[in-house]
Amino acid sequence: MRRVLLAAGMAGMLAVTACGSSGEPAPTVTVTATPSSSSAPPQDTAKDSGDGASSTPTSSAPPADDAAADTDGKKGVMPEVICLDLQAAQNKIQDNGVFFSRSEDATGKARQQVWDRNWIVVAQRPAAGEPIGEGDAVLSVVKKGEPNDCPGQ
CATH class of the missing domain: 3.30.10.20 (Trypsin Inhibitor V; Chain A)
Structure with a gap:
């Protein structure tokens, strides 16, 4: 039987740990999400600390529209x-x-x-x-x- 533990923090972090009954350590996956605006899809990064394989998002967000951002960071x-x-x-x-x-x-x-x-x-x-x-x-x-x-x- 496998159990999955989910934990979310204020900064948008999500950790998933699967525990198997075979005694082998299961991989842990951490996903970090950044806030998105209506003009750009969310950007997620994923890392797999298990068997060496890693997950990479299949889509990338378009470059930010520099004209919409004020130079003082005011949005x-x-x-x-x-x-x-x-x-x-x-x-x-x-x-x-x-x-x-x-x-x-x-x-x-x-x-x-x-x-x-x-x-x-x-x-x-x-x-x-x-x-x-x-x-x-x-x-x-x-x-x-x-x-x-x-x-x-």
Whole structure:
């Protein structure tokens, strides 16, 4: 019987280890995925640490469009996301070309935002209309039902 263990990390790593009953060590495969934009397919690299054979992706992504990237690494424009739930705010930022944003507990309690739809954005950095790159958007949030200045929230 073979068992497969899957583990995923925040950086997009995936490790697959198969354990056989024959006593031989099974190969481990690690796949690293990078975020992609709508104009380029994801790029994956795979390494096989088992029997010496390696897996190589069969397709390659087209070269990045240099005209679309700002020289300062800014890829999009910060939208207005105050009073949206955290998931909707993240979606709106992604629609503007930036896929990594950060969130922080506005109460100072350092609570983790596990279920994004259960949090309301009460402040944002930078302001709407400012250019942003990956990780530049910081959203301050409170749980739904906690005091905030958003009407109906």
